Amino acid sequence: MTSNPKPIDMSAYWLPYTPNRYFHQHPKVMKSAKGAYYFDDHGRKLFDGLSGLWCSPLGHADPRIGAAIAKQYDTMDYCPAFQMASEATFTLASRIVKLAPAGLDKVFFTNSGSEAVDTALKIAIGYHRVQGNASRIRMIGRERAYHGVGIGGISVGGIVANRKMFASMMMPGVDHLPHTLNLSQMAFSKGQPTWGAHLADELERIVALHDANTIAAVILEPVQGSTGVLVPPLGYLQKIREICTKHGILLIFDEVITGFGRLSANFGADRFGVTPDMIVFAKAITNGVIPMGGVLVRGDIYDSIMGGGGQEQLIEFFHGYTYSGHPIPVAAAHAVLDIFESDDLVNRAKALEPILENALHALKGKSGLLDIRNIGLSGAVELEPVPGKPGLRAMKVLEACIERGVLVRISNDTIAVGPPFISTPAEVENLISALGDAVDDAMKSN
Known part of the structure; x- marks a missing residue:
C-alpha cells in the first residue's frame, strides 16, 4: 500500500552524480532505514540491493554503532x-x-x-x-x-x-x-x-x-x-x-x-x-x-x-x-x-555468494541481457541499450525495481547489485527475481 507524499521544495539541493532534471520529474526520497531496508516517502519498503552505495554491509541503524558514537561524543x-x-x-x-x-x-x-x-x-x-x-x-x-x-x-x-x-x-x-x-x-x-x-x-x-x-x-x-x-x-x-x-x-x-x-x-x-x-x-x-x-x-x-x-x-x-x-x-x-x-559477517557473505551467483545466472536467456557477471557478494547485468539513448534502459529497470520493492545501482546500461551481508538467502533470491522481472518490463518499452 503506497501513499502520495507531501510535496517538498527541491530547488536548492544540487544532487551529486544524479541526472538532476530527471530526478525532479521522478524523485526518490527516502524517509528511514532499518536492517536491510529503506522506507520511502510513498510508504514503500525497499530492499537495499546495493548496501547503500556499497558502504552498508551491516544494514542500517544497528544500535551497537549508534551507542558507540553517542558514548564517544559524550567523552x-x-x-x-x-x-x-x-x-x-x-x-x-x-x-x-x-x-x-x-x-x-x-x-x-x-x-x-x-x-x-x-x-x-x-x-x-x-x-x-x-x-x-x-x-x-x-x-x-x-x-x-x-x-x-x-x-x-x-x-x-x-x-x-x-x-x-x-x-x-x-x-x-x-x-x-x-x-x-x-x-x-x-x-x-x-x-x-x-x-x-x-x-x-x-x-x-x-x-x-x-x-x-x-x-x-x-x-x-x-x-x-x-x-x-x-x-x-x-x-x-x-x-x-x-x-x-x-x-x-x-x-x-x-x-x-x-x-x-x-x-x-x-x-x-x-x-x-x-x-x-x-x-x-x-x-x-x-x-x-x-x-x-x-x-x-x-x-x-x-x-x-x-x-x-x-x-x-x-x-x-x-x-x-x-x-x-x-x-x-x-x-x-x-x-x-x-x-x-x-556476527561472523565475512563468512555470512561467503555463504551468500553462491546463492547470488546462481540467482543471477538463472536470468541468462532473458531478452536484452548482454552479460551477467559476479564475484563475492557482488554482481551485475549488462543491458542492450535503447538505440541513441544511453542509460535510459537502465533507468527504466531502476524504476521498475522500485515498484517491486528493491533498490539497485545503475551505471550507464549496467545494473549492479551487492546486498548487505545480513541478508537472508530468500532476500537475495527475491532481489534477483525482482530484477529479472524489471528487465522484462524495460525491454517492452523504448
Missing part, C-alpha cells in the same frame, strides 16, 4: 589531528593492520575514498623522492576505473564522463591500461573469467614507452565496481604484481568497494592472493554511518619517508586532513569491526 567529540591523536585511533589502526595482508602495517586515515586515493598517490611520489628517484612521477591507471573525484583520482581514473569536463585540471604524466571486459570472450562468466590474463602485458608496453624510472605507481581496483563489476581474469592481477615488482613500481589497490568482506575475504588482495604496496579503503569501515577512509601502507615505505624527514622535530610528510582519525568515525569503525567479528 570527546573532537581531537586535533595534527600533533596529537586519541588512543582509540591508534588501536583502530592496529586492528585494521591485523586484518590486512602481511607487510601492510601502517595506516593513514582520511575522510573518504577520494581523499584516500589522492593520499596514496602522494605517498608514492614522496617515497620515490626520498629514495633518490625523483624522476618517478608518472601514474598508471586503467580505463573504466573509478578512483573518486579528487584531482588525482579523476586523473588516474578512466571513466570518460568523469574526465572530459575537467581535463584542464588533471595531473600530467598519467597513462592508462586497457580495461579487461571483452564480452566476445567472457560474457556470462561465473566468477573470474578464464580469458584475459595477457591484458596485463600492456603494462610492459607502457613501461617501455615511458621508461620504468619515470613511473611511480600503478593503481587498480581489484574488481572495478562503479563501472559495473568488472571481474579480473584469472592470473591478471598476479601478472600486474610481477611486472610492478620487476620494475620497482609501487602497486596500489583501490579497495574502497572490495575491502572488508565484499569479496568474501577481508580484502580483495586476500581473495586474489596478490599483495599490493598500498591498499585504499573507506565505505564499509564505518558501514556508511559517518565518513572515513584510509590507506594501508607497506612498513618500509613509511620508514623511508620517516628517514628522509630531516631533524626529528620537522614534519616528514606534509599531508593530512583536519578530520584525519576523527574520534567519532573511529568509534563507529571500532563498533563495525566488533560486529564483523561477533
